[in-house]
Amino acid sequence: MSETPIPLCVPHLAGNEWLYVKECLDTNWVSSVGLFVDRFERAVADYVGCRHAVAAVNGTAALHVALLVSGVAPEDEVLVSDLTFIAPVNAIRYVGAWPVLIDAEPDHWQMDPQKISDFLELECEPRRDGLYNRLTGRRVKAILPVHILGHPCDMDPLIECARRYGLSLIEDASESLGARYKGRHVGSLGHIACFSFNGNKVITAGGGGMLVTDDDEWAARAKYLTTQAKDDAVEFIHGEIGYNYRLTNVQAAIGVAQMEDLDSLIDAKRRIADVYLRELASVPGVQPMGQAPWAASTWWLFTTLINPQVYGEDRRALHMRLAQGGITTRPLWQPMHLSPAHRGVQAYRCEVSERLHRDAVSLPSSAGIAAEDQRRVVASIVR
Numbered sequence: 001m002s003e004t005p006i007p008l009c010v011p012h013l014a015g016n017e018w019l020y021v022k023e024c025l026d027t028n029w030v031s032s033v034g035l036f037v038d039r040f041e042r043a044v045a046d047y048v049g050c051r052h053a054v055a056a057v058n059g060t061a062a063l064h065v066a067l068l069v070s071g072v073a074p075e076d077e078v079l080v081s082d083l084t085f086i087a088p089v090n091a092i093r094y095v096g097a098w099p100v101l102i103d104a105e106p107d108h109w110q111m112d113p114q115k116i117s118d119f120l121e122l123e124c125e126p127r128r129d130g131l132y133n134r135l136t137g138r139r140v141k142a143i144l145p146v147h148i149l150g151h152p153c154d155m156d157p158l159i160e161c162a163r164r165y166g167l168s169l170i171e172d173a174s175e176s177l178g179a180r181y182k183g184r185h186v187g188s189l190g191h192i193a194c195f196s197f198n199g200n201k202v203i204t205a206g207g208g209g210m211l212v213t214d215d216d217e218w219a220a221r222a223k224y225l226t227t228q229a230k231d232d233a234v235e236f237i238h239g240e241i242g243y244n245y246r247l248t249n250v251q252a253a254i255g256v257a258q259m260e261d262l263d264s265l266i267d268a269k270r271r272i273a274d275v276y277l278r279e280l281a282s283v284p285g286v287q288p289m290g291q292a293p294w295a296a297s298t299w300w301l302f303t304t305l306i307n308p309q310v311y312g313e314d315r316r317a318l319h320m321r322l323a324q325g326g327i328t329t330r331p332l333w334q335p336m337h338l339s340p341a342h343r344g345v346q347a348y349r350c351e352v353s354e355r356l357h358r359d360a361v362s363l364p365s366s367a368g369i370a371a372e373d374q375r376r377v378v379a380s381i382v383r
């Protein structure tokens, strides 16, 4: 008999989702305005500790708009994590700017602050109107760290770099809602930040995104751009080219219910991580991701390195073997400097991300995973 499948990371809908969606249907408020959109925005802003939140149709759209409102212009450059899901790097290209890919650091796999600082100091020069990359001759406008896998980047050095060189600091916190850096929520550390509520994230709205900022003007402009840049809703007068990026009330209704459960969902993720950390600690060749002393990770997607020489199997073989038993695992993303989609963009000393991609595998981490299913995953790895 084949075993029941264990997915990688699926939604956990166990609260008021049904009630709130029914309310949308009962009241006929199903589309892109409605009280749940406002409530969702308020809930996220309050949780993260920002003055404003603007909902968007997904995290990628939120990133696109965050880049626009923070003043990134065509032919500018944005320093961005090399080891990331592709969305933030694509969003930089949507605005006609160029990514400069910065390596991951080896300890917690986040964007390397030392390499950012080296790049800005050694490879760039100040000119009258900003900092310029000597190699490309382009202006460096922003830093876009991606907090991957539920763990925060080391933000203080990035905040200092942004301040020193007058750069915008845009956090991609899509995978890390609820994570803290030195006690402060990711999303509240830079000038503007984005979240995703895609189905595999710590909370979901079916799909959806949000940007948060303390800047009144940026927030107003983000709302304007996400709603087709409408100046006069009666006469259909649009001041510029905007986007249809608004979240629907039905999605926001799910998001509001999920926000009510966010802390318990994060607790569940932490319990899952504790089990993996305990059970895998003594398996030779298996080296799980760690947590920095200054971090409170949400452990969104538990990931481990596999040393094939010591473990006797590489992460691909492990993935295949577990798949045969119905267990879904996943490698980390191809580093962006190897991505055909971004061929030719500048990559700054990207060595660590390649090694992490070669050896890392993410394990089932759904908040609702049954204890016996997690035991099955562990047993398949321990052998």
Ligand SMILES: Cc1ncc(COP(=O)(O)O)c(C=O)c1O
Pocket (backbone or CB within 6 Å): 058, 059, 060, 061, 084, 085, 087, 088, 146, 172, 174, 175, 195, 196, 197, 198, 208, 209
């Ligand atoms: C780091 C990161 N940024 C951005 C996104 C894009 O979010 P969305 O899928 O909601 O567009 C995702 C995931 O989906 C992500 O993992």
